[in-house]
Amino acid sequence: MTVSVLVPSSLVREAEDKREATRKIGYVARAATVFRADRLIVFPDRDGERRWGGGFVETVLRYAATPPHLRKEAWGTRSELEYAGVLPPLRAPSQTGSESDDSGSTRQGIVTEVGPDGRVRVNCGLQHPISLVVPPKMEVDEGERVTVRISSREPVRAKLVDEPVSGLSIHRMDLSEALGREDAGVRIATSRFGENLSVSRLGTLAGRIEADGMTVAFGSPERGLPEMLDGVSIEQRADGDGVPGNGDETRDGTVPSRIDVEPGAPSRFDLWLNTVPNQGSQVVRTEEAMFASLACLTLPE
Incomplete structure (x- = not known):
């Protein structure tokens, strides 16, 4: 609905x-x-x-x-x-990062830097921006909001997912x-x-x-x-x-x-x-x- x-x-x-x-x-x-x-x-x-x-x-x-x-x-x-x-x-789940399933929580991030090797740096509220691989057929630009799935915080394990930003x-x-x-x-x-x-x-x-x-x-x-x-x-x-x-x-x-x-x-x-x-x-x-x-x-x- x-x-x-x-x-x-x-x-x-x-x-x-x-x-x-x-x-x-x-x-x-x-x-x-x-x-x-x-x-x-x-x-x-x-x-x-x-x-x-x-x-x-x-x-x-x-x-x-x-x-x-x-x-x-x-x-x-x-x-x-x-x-x-x-x-x-x-305090929506999309803001707090509390949306979760078997693969971990999802939260919004902002692309702060686009690299030449298919990787980007994303600020998603962790201590520092993290470097992530861009999924195939997904294009991102600096300043764009993206969805990040975090499976572990210590050590940090996360991936960029080709999904609409929720919320x-x-x-x-x-x-x-x-x-x-x-x-x-x-x-x-x-x-x-x-x-x-x-x-x-x-x-x-x-x-x-x-x-x-x-x-x-x-x-x-x-x-x-x-x-x-x-x-x-x-x-x-x-x-x-x-x-x-x-x-x-x-x-x-x-x-x-x-x-x-x-x-x-x-x-x-x-x-x-x-x-x-x-x-x-x-x-x-x-x-x-x-x-x-x-x-x-x-x-x-």
Whole structure:
């Protein structure tokens, strides 16, 4: 089952400073990791961005998804990562090197040097970079991330394996492109104006999600998905009592099943779900919605 999570570039629109924005992005990465998401995709919501947009969000997410032993090598010093120290640890097996089978553990490494004799030096979090033979038909470049299988640490015995780097991957793409992927599975939009998720409704969904995988999209604080897709401001859609809604309704108060994300590029969600049907707060933050939603939607049949 492939799980993709979509979050907007306006994810940290309400953050008061860079430190708070960084911490919030960290909990988004943590939610995706806890529920074993394969991809975390940032889609553009430029009208909702404020001080920190998609480039900042993507950089911090990529850093958070990088194993700690590779961060200095991969990132160096960048202004976006000024408060990277507040990021919560993901502690995913792909980061800690605790994924294992009969042949030992696997972990990520970075190629630091490519030699002329079919060997490369790889930094994989051991005391020093190690020299490894490149498998036949595998091509690697300096700076590339690779998978290393370690069978012994004392003495060091390891080999480079021709396998995709495991763990959460971070991408940035248009919403229509993300929903149009062949492995998108069940495409779910979360909104407080969607169909309430119930035990019986989840029962009918579980088998389909387990078989096909899913793509789940989330909005940002006070700016829900329908507002992003329909382009109507919160002020234009006040509730009946004059209190602005959270941006999760369209112009006529309905939730569409199909919305044109951009001219000539229609995008369709299979479901609009309210995954927090009894919310006690007017606004559910993106990271809170992710924990609540993915906890339900990843339950086995």
